[in-house]
Amino acid sequence: MKNSVLFTALMLAGGLFVSSCGKEEAEATPPTLYDRLGKTEGVAKIVDGLIANVGAETATPNSVMLRSHKPMLDAINGVNGQAPTDPTRLQRLRNHVVDQLGEATGGPLTYKGKSMLAAHTGMAVTNNEFAVWRTQLEKSLNDNKVSEADKAALYVIIDKMHDDVVNH
Numbered sequence: 778m779k780n781s782v783l784f785t786a787l788m789l790a791g792g793l794f795v796s797s798c799g800k801e802e803a804e805a806t807p808p809t810l811y812d813r814l815g816k817t818e819g820v821a822k823i824v825d826g827l828i829a830n831v832g833a834e835t836a837t838p839n840s841v842m843l844r845s846h847k848p849m850l851d852a853i854n855g856v857n858g859q860a861p862t863d864p865t866r867l868q869r870l871r872n873h874v875v876d877q878l879g880e881a882t883g884g885p886l887t888y889k890g891k892s893m894l895a896a897h898t899g900m901a902v903t904n905n906e907f908a909v910w911r912t913q914l915e916k917s918l919n920d921n922k923v924s925e926a927d928k929a930a931l932y933v934i935i936d937k938m939h940d941d942v943v944n945h
């Protein structure tokens with residue numbers, strides 16, 4: 778009898794120990810936004826969707842974003858039948874945005890591009906252009922089934938960059 782009481786007490790203590798360790802471990806390393814977006818693969822899918830949507834918008838009549846993207850589009854497509862002057866420019870931009878968002882959401886990536894101010898200076902990006910760009914991001918986030926909470930967390934990061942992107 779004594780033994781069985783001791784055994785039960787030990788089992789209970791052991792159970793508590795295991796569950797409290799498990800809990801502590803879970804609390805110590807909650808998934809980052811980067812993890813929740815699906816790590817590098819998930820972030821890359823979101824960025825690829827964004828770029829496809831921006832590209833599609835620039836091909837619409839009265840496109841809002843064609844003005845700011847025209848120099849890059851001309852460089853990757855060529856003008857008047859001429860060869861492209863910088864065919865990998867879009868790929869470089871894409872990789873930079875993956876690194877940038879991968880880093881900003883808490884992942885192990887490192888952004889090596891220009892500051893947002895330097896990258897957008899000379900483009901005179903307007904508030905409306907920024908809003909349309911943001912809509913293209915939203916479409917990609919929806920297509921990739923990102924939760925409302927994770928979208929909101931990403932927008933906190935994106936909207937902090939607004940003042941460095943717009944009106945320079």
Ligand code: HEM
Nearest residue numbers: 842845846849873874890891896902906907910935938942
């Ligand atoms: C917070 C929002 C934005 C982010 C995070 C962002 C991110 C970036 C990044 C990382 C680069 C590349 C910098 C480099 O290669 O060193 C870039 C370049 C560029 N961005 Fe943005 N951008 C944003 C908003 C916008 C908006 C609103 C527009 C225009 C509507 C825009 C148009 C461009 C263009 C045209 C380039 C240059 C591409 C080139 O000429 O190679 N961006 N952006």
